[in-house]
Amino acid sequence: MRELLGGKGANLCEMTGLGLPVPRGFCVSTEACTRYYEDGEKIADEILAEINEKLELLEKNIGKTFGDVDDPLLVSVRSGARASMPGMMDTILNLGLNDEVVKGLAKLTSNERFAYDSYRRFITMFSDVVMEIPKALFDEVFDAVKEENGCVYDTDLSADNLKEIVKKYKALYFKHKAEEFPQEPRVQMIESIKAVFRSWNNNRAITYRRLNDIPGDWGTAVNVQEMVYGNMGDDSGTGVAFTRDPSTGENKLYGEFLMNAQGEDVVAGIRTPQSLDQLREVNPKVYEEFAAISTKLENHYKDMQDMEFTIERGKLFMLQTRNGKRTAHAALKIAVDLVNDGMVTEEEAVLKVDPKQLDSLLHPNFETRALKAAKPVAKGLPASPGAATGKIYFEAKDAVDASKAGEKHLILVRAETSPEDIEGMSVAEGILTSRGGMTSHAAVVARGMGTCCVAGCSDVSINEKNKSFTDKNGKKYFEGDYISLDGSTGNVYDGQIATVKPELSGDFGTFMAWTDKYRRLRVRTNADTPADAEEAIRFGAEGIGLCRTEHMFFGEDRIAAIREMIVSKTEAQRRRALEKILPMQRKDFEGILEAMEGKPVTIRLLDPPLHEFLPQADGDIAAIANELNMGSDELRTIIRDLHEINPMLGNRGCRLAIIFPEIPEVQTRAIIEAAVNVSRKGKKVIPEIMIPLIGDVKEYKYVRNTVKETADKVLKELGAELDYLIGTMIEIPRACLTADEIANEAEFFSFGTNDLTQMAYGLSRDDAGKILDSYFDKQIYEFDPTARIDVPGVGKLMEMACKLGRGARADLHLGICGEHGGDPSSVAFCHKVGLDYVSCSPFRVPIARLAAAQAAISDKKSGEQVIHG
Numbered sequence: 001m002r003e004l005l006g007g008k009g010a011n012l013c014e015m016t017g018l019g020l021p022v023p024r025g026f027c028v029s030t031e032a033c034t035r036y037y038e039d040g041e042k043i044a045d046e047i048l049a050e051i052n053e054k055l056e057l058l059e060k061n062i063g064k065t066f067g068d069v070d071d072p073l074l075v076s077v078r079s080g081a082r083a084s085m086p087g088m089m090d091t092i093l094n095l096g097l098n099d100e101v102v103k104g105l106a107k108l109t110s111n112e113r114f115a116y117d118s119y120r121r122f123i124t125m126f127s128d129v130v131m132e133i134p135k136a137l138f139d140e141v142f143d144a145v146k147e148e149n150g151c152v153y154d155t156d157l158s159a160d161n162l163k164e165i166v167k168k169y170k171a172l173y174f175k176h177k178a179e180e181f182p183q184e185p186r187v188q189m190i191e192s193i194k195a196v197f198r199s200w201n202n203n204r205a206i207t208y209r210r211l212n213d214i215p216g217d218w219g220t221a222v223n224v225q226e227m228v229y230g231n232m233g234d235d236s237g238t239g240v241a242f243t244r245d246p247s248t249g250e251n252k253l254y255g256e257f258l259m260n261a262q263g264e265d266v267v268a269g270i271r272t273p274q275s276l277d278q279l280r281e282v283n284p285k286v287y288e289e290f291a292a293i294s295t296k297l298e299n300h301y302k303d304m305q306d307m308e309f310t311i312e313r314g315k316l317f318m319l320q321t322r323n324g325k326r327t328a329h330a331a332l333k334i335a336v337d338l339v340n341d342g343m344v345t346e347e348e349a350v351l352k353v354d355p356k357q358l359d360s361l362l363h364p365n366f367e368t369r370a371l372k373a374a375k376p377v378a379k380g381l382p383a384s385p386g387a388a389t390g391k392i393y394f395e396a397k398d399a400v401d402a403s404k405a406g407e408k409h410l411i412l413v414r415a416e417t418s419p420e421d422i423e424g425m426s427v428a429e430g431i432l433t434s435r436g437g438m439t440s441h442a443a444v445v446a447r448g449m450g451t452c453c454v455a456g457c458s459d460v461s462i463n464e465k466n467k468s469f470t471d472k473n474g475k476k477y478f479e480g481d482y483i484s485l486d487g488s489t490g491n492v493y494d495g496q497i498a499t500v501k502p503e504l505s506g507d508f509g510t511f512m513a514w515t516d517k518y519r520r521l522r523v524r525t526n527a528d529t530p531a532d533a534e535e536a537i538r539f540g541a542e543g544i545g546l547c548r549t550e551h552m553f554f555g556e557d558r559i560a561a562i563r564e565m566i567v568s569k570t571e572a573q574r575r576r577a578l579e580k581i582l583p584m585q586r587k588d589f590e591g592i593l594e595a596m597e598g599k600p601v602t603i604r605l606l607d608p609p610l611h612e613f614l615p616q617a618d619g620d621i622a623a624i625a626n627e628l629n630m631g632s633d634e635l636r637t638i639i640r641d642l643h644e645i646n647p648m649l650g651n652r653g654c655r656l657a658i659i660f661p662e663i664p665e666v667q668t669r670a671i672i673e674a675a676v677n678v679s680r681k682g683k684k685v686i687p688e689i690m691i692p693l694i695g696d697v698k699e700y701k702y703v704r705n706t707v708k709e710t711a712d713k714v715l716k717e718l719g720a721e722l723d724y725l726i727g728t729m730i731e732i733p734r735a736c737l738t739a740d741e742i743a744n745e746a747e748f749f750s751f752g753t754n755d756l757t758q759m760a761y762g763l764s765r766d767d768a769g770k771i772l773d774s775y776f777d778k779q780i781y782e783f784d785p786t787a788r789i790d791v792p793g794v795g796k797l798m799e800m801a802c803k804l805g806r807g808a809r810a811d812l813h814l815g816i817c818g819e820h821g822g823d824p825s826s827v828a829f830c831h832k833v834g835l836d837y838v839s840c841s842p843f844r845v846p847i848a849r850l851a852a853a854q855a856a857i858s859d860k861k862s863g864e865q866v867i868h869g
């Protein structure tokens with residue numbers, strides 16, 4: 001009943017049903033939470049009545065009542081959503097205490113110290129969580145009393161010290177709220193339930209949901225349970241344990257506990273907890289009981305469990321169990337071990353690993369301990385995962401020079417990157433930009449190269465002229481200073497942090513083979529070089545879904561040729577520039593087609609946003625002017641004329657090919673000649689030539705005719721036969737709406753969801769970051785549509801294009817090559833709408849393979865949701 005009761009609530013009920021010792025209580029459902037929001041942040045009368053009714057039942061069952069001075073009922077109020085969101089929402093403990101009840105509790109337990117310690121904890125939590133009085137203020141009071149009395153540990157405080165703290169806390173509360181701390185337990189409880197409902201929408205929870213694909217309309221349940229105490233003396237304690245080691249996956253009970261403490265003490269790290277093995281010595285009976293329960297729970301849930309327990313005066317209570325979070329390495333080992341032990345099937349095991357986690361296995365990472373000690377100095381977008389630490393350079397050529405001089409670890413810092421930075425980017429271990437979104441040039445290229453990148457980091461202000469940047473604290477960094485980047489979180493750190501290179505273990509191979517067995521979608525890669533193509537094959541790519549030919553001209557030695565072509569005034573000049581380009585392209589294509597060994601390769605005709613390629617620097621302008629036999633000023637005029645106000649909506653894609661048909665002509669020649677050369681070596685090749693940015697079938701036909709005529713002409717010249725396909729990208733909404741007309745002509749479609757999203761939303765992909773940040777803050781958007789397919793809008797366009805397209809051509813081959821092709825939930829959508837393949841950057845290929853398998857397995861078990869953790 002996870003959906004209704006939340007993960008924690010459902011598992012507490014399940015454990016109760018298994019006969020395990022669970023503190024008694026009741027659960028306020030997720031429906032009550034969503035209703036609370038629907039009703040304008042109010043608990044409806046009938047729900048209030050039901051809560052009170054269940055409270056009375058609880059009082060009756062336990063034989064204790066709220067507010068009873070002689071034998072009071074005290075409860076905990078905890079959040080618990082459908083999917084686990086550790087630490088994101090709020091909890092209130094020791095609820096039911098007031099000025100009178102605390103006295104009774106002291107008498108009842110013959111432990112005045114314990115009673116006042118519980119009361120001061122409750123006042124802090126209630127004030128912080130329910131009343132939003134900063135916790136730091138309470139901590140200040142607490143620390144001051146500790147210091148005045150010469151106490152080192154919290155446990156050194158006497159009952160009188162604690163009474164004094166309670167008095168001061170209540171005064172603090174009064175100062176902030178202009179009313180006394182609430183004494184009525186029922187009021188405390190209802191206010192706490194409301195606060196837990198509200199915590200569903202705190203910033204932490206919203207961000208966590210966005211990062212973990214959890215919908216905002218699920219709401220959280222609230223668990224109200226009788227308190228059990230781990231701080232009742234030396235025969236009491238509390239702990240956290242895993243049925244297997246969450247960092248290695250080793251099948252061994254693993255955990256920590258503290259005697260005479262409450263849960264928060266273990267987490268807070270004030271006292272160092274003991275390892276669970278030591279519980280065997282401290283209390284062998286409880287240890288044995290706990291070990292037996294752990295085994296029972298793991299067998300019941302058929303997964304590694306993360307459990308919380310409390311020992312109250314020698315009696316064990318289970319407070320929580322859930323599928324434990326684990327490292328990627330552990331996740332694979334546990335999945336493989338569970339199958340080997342016959343506990344789960346391969347299909348069930350495949351569902352247990354979060355696809356996004358695989359990423360960390362493929363990139364270097366920071367050493368866990370070193371990372372913990374470091375403090376971020378800025379935060380940007382986690383544009384390309386991995387960890388990088390090195391010296392900073394502000395210009396690509398400085399980075400290249402440093403690399404040539406033997407510098408190994410360097411980081412390129414730019415306001416934004418452009419194609420001419422490519423060499424600097426390729427020698428860099430990490431890239432930091434202050435502008436641009438998740439599909440900006442830096443982000444796309446870095447992901448393709450598997451290089452760590454933090455993009456759009458507006459916390460830093462870069463002065464490219466002075467070669468320096470300032471972090472959010474005002475510290476300045478100059479060329480040669482060390483920084484570290486975490487491309488998985490977007491964090492930027494001052495100085496060096498040690499990294500480790502992960503190895504792909506045997507479990508990785510075993511597990512990935514299962515994913516291949518169960519998926520229907522093929523997985524291709526976006527690759528522009530033979531090296532990328534080879535890397536992607538190692539990760540399991542089954543073809544190339546997008547080779548961006550303009551990326552092949554990023555290198556310093558090549559960009560001149562493409563610039564010359566762009567700024568040519570006459571067809572003759574352009575053909576001369578294209579003559580230079582032809583052999584380069586032919587060689588590139590041969591390399592890629594050979595590396596792919598007969599696997600399908602989709603090559604896209606030139607699609608450069610012109611502004612990314614126009615020369616800017618005086619030196620570049622002079623050199624190109626010289627090459628074209630014109631003066632620099634004349635060239636400057638041409639560049640000015642080529643300037644576009646909206647380059648993303650300008651002379652890109654097929655428009656370039658229509659205005660200058662010699663471009664597709666030369667590119668087609670290069671493709672066909674390369675394919676023939678490779679096939680003459682006895683290798684199978686079927687190139688797929690892709691025309692970008694089609695909005696109207698007439699555009700497609702025009703360029704297709706050029707391509708077809710050229711291809712057939714080249715084949716005739718060469719006396720060769722070759723199968724090739726011509727198809728198009730679907731990345732303009734109009735293409736989706738008229739997909740039947742286009743499919744009558746095109747042999748395949750590949751969804752360019754970067755542009756399709758940009759154009760469906762009318763939101764520039766280069767500037768989306770800043771705007772989306774405000775949208776997330778204001779809860780207008782839950783997810784980033786540039787990273788995850790927006791199903792109701794962009795998804796509907798895709799679905800329509802698939803239906804119309806296949807209606808016109810039943811065997812129309814369908815794929816996706818936008819960034820979304822490597823995003824797990826988008827892959828699931830692609831499976832659902834019947835695409836044949838997804839294509840993504842090499843490092844995301846394993847993620848897509850797993851996501852595709854999960855989509856197929858979930859589809860089979862239809863109705864079941866894939867929920868991790």
Ligand code: PEP
Pocket residue numbers: 546548607731751752753754755756817818819
């Ligand atoms: C797209 O638009 O989704 C795409 C793959 O093309 P590009 O990112 O090169 O515009």
Ligand code: MG
Pocket residue numbers: 731752754755
């Ligand atoms: Mg595009």
